[in-house]
Amino acid sequence: MNLSPDSVSNGLTCRAIAPQWSAYLDDALPALMKLRMACHFSTCPDCRRYVRQITMVRDALHMLTKCEPSPVQRRFLRERFAARHAR
Amino acid sequence: MSTVAITTTGFRGLTPPSVDAPRRTPTPQADQALLSRLCAGEEGAFDELVNKHHGALIRLAMGYVADREVAEEVVQDTWMAVIESLSRFEGRSSLRTWIFGILIHKAKDRGIREKRHTTFSSFESCEDDNEEAVDPSRFHQSGESAGHWAIPPQPWDDQTPEKLLASRQTINAMNGAIESLPRTLKEVLILRDVEGVDIKEACALLNITETNLYVRLHRARERVRAAVEALMGKDQILTASSRCKKSCLRQTQG
Numbered sequence: 001m002n003l004s005p006d007s008v009s010n011g012l013t014c015r016a017i018a019p020q021w022s023a024y025l026d027d028a029l030p031a032l033m034k035l036r037m038a039c040h041f042s043t044c045p046d047c048r049r050y051v052r053q054i055t056m057v058r059d060a061l062h063m064l065t066k067c068e069p070s071p072v073q074r075r076f077l078r079e080r081f082a083a084r085h086a087r
Numbered sequence: 088m089s090t091v092a093i094t095t096t097g098f099r100g101l102t103p104p105s106v107d108a109p110r111r112t113p114t115p116q117a118d119q120a121l122l123s124r125l126c127a128g129e130e131g132a133f134d135e136l137v138n139k140h141h142g143a144l145i146r147l148a149m150g151y152v153a154d155r156e157v158a159e160e161v162v163q164d165t166w167m168a169v170i171e172s173l174s175r176f177e178g179r180s181s182l183r184t185w186i187f188g189i190l191i192h193k194a195k196d197r198g199i200r201e202k203r204h205t206t207f208s209s210f211e212s213c214e215d216d217n218e219e220a221v222d223p224s225r226f227h228q229s230g231e232s233a234g235h236w237a238i239p240p241q242p243w244d245d246q247t248p249e250k251l252l253a254s255r256q257t258i259n260a261m262n263g264a265i266e267s268l269p270r271t272l273k274e275v276l277i278l279r280d281v282e283g284v285d286i287k288e289a290c291a292l293l294n295i296t297e298t299n300l301y302v303r304l305h306r307a308r309e310r311v312r313a314a315v316e317a318l319m320g321k322d323q324i325l326t327a328s329s330r331c332k333k334s335c336l337r338q339t340q341g
Contacts, residue, residue, distance in 0.1 A: 013234025019220040022305035026286065028297065046239035053244050054305075057261075057312045060248035061280040064261065066142030073159075077137060077166050078130055084170050085128030 012040045014047050021051050025058075118182050125173055137166065140183065143282045144190050150270035151191075151198035161197050165190045184288045187278065191292060220306045222313075240312075243319040256318060264314035268307055275300055276307035 017037055023029050024037050041047055069077065124132035144165060148158035168189050176185055225238040251257050265273060274293060278284040279300075284292070290300050 013226070014236050015219075015221070015223070015226040015234040018309075019302060019305050022308060023301040026301075028286070028301060044235075046236040049242065049244050050236075050240045053240055053312050053316070054308050056244065056246060056248055056251065057308050057315065058280050060251045060261065061265075061276070061311065062283060063248055063252055064258065064281065066138075066281075067145060068138060069141050073163065074134070074137065077163070077170075078133065080167060081133045081170050082128070082130060084173075 012036055014040075014044060014050075017047070018050065021054055022058075025051070025055065115181075119178075122173075122176065122178070122182060133170075136169075136182075136186075140186060140282070143277050144187070146265065146277050146281070147187070147190060147274055148194045149266070150268075150273045151194035153201055157197065157201070158194075161194045162190065164193050168193070180288060180291070181285075183282065184284065184292060187282075187284070188292055191274075218306070220302075220309045241316050241320050243316065251315065257315060260314045260318045261311055264311045268310060272303050272307035272310070275303040276311070279304055280308070 017040060020029065020033075020037065024034060027034070029037070041051065068074075121132055121136065125136065141162065144162045145155075145158050148161040149155065152158050152161060165186065169186055176182070180188070225236065227233050227235055227237045251261075265276065268276065275289065278289045278292065279286070286297060286300065290297055293300070295303075
């Protein structure tokens with residue numbers, strides 16, 4: 001059966017589905033909704049750009065440099081760990 | 088009009104590209120190996136654990152308490168509790184989830200105590216559940232295009248995460264956006280995107296439903312995206328303005 005993406009995503013607006021892209025990306029939506037959003041995605045260049053940017057933010061966040069404990073804190077924690085295991 | 092074929096496996100060719108987040112949840116085997124080293128008293132294993140989670144614990148704690156100094160104390164208390172109770176850890180959740188659970192408990196306690204002694208609520212989280220993730224003014228309000236983008240996302244998607252993070256300004260914009268998130272959004276973003284905690288574990292830690300988690304997660308991501316977009320937009324204006332200045336200078340000199 002052949003259907004146009006427009007007919008499947010009928011009624012969906014960019015505004016209505018914008019908050020749902022994170023759930024979509026995790027495959028956490030009901031199958032029908034996922035299908036309708038996929039169809040909208042295929043026909044809407046602005047939403048494609050939006051999803052690419054959200055995906056990029058998600059991936060960049062995981063790569064952000066993490067702050068580390070100060071040398072003093074680190075030494076303190078190490079000593080407490082060693083002391084706990086010496087008991 | 089283009090058509091797509093519906094197959095038993097769904098629509099072909101319509102899945103957004105690179106949608107899968109890299110797997111970040113440690114496998115039970117990796118967790119078990121680390122736990123064995125910790126229980127054997129291996130200091131290197133403890134260092135590894137601290138390096139891996141310290142930053143996210145600080146960020147998370149800052150959602151509950153007033154300042155960085157107090158957040159540092161809460162995280163130190165958390166590590167002390169981890170050291171003391173490691174031998175009693177039963178493995179019912181991942182090691183990471185267990186540590187984050189301890190932190191949330193301690194940070195909430197400390198936050199409540201602080202509020203009792205604070206007359207102002209500068210660190211109070213206020214998040215309107217009805218607020219839309221994306222600024223409604225960016226969509227057409229009426230007519231045939233109602234609900235579709237009126238001000239679409241500005242183009243910066245030629246970037247990669249690595250390129251984004253190569254710029255100090257972008258890192259500052261992202262960090263600034265994270266810091267200014269209300270606690271309910273910040274904790275979800277840190278657990279899921281910064282730490283890569285599994286959805287079910289994050290829901291259990293925060294005691295919220297999956298639907299609620301995704302609402303918050305998307306709002307938080309959108310605020311970080313908007314901060315990057317604002318910065319990129321400014322860069323584009325600056326680039327255009329400097330191009331214009333150079334061209335005017337050439338004309339004057341010519």
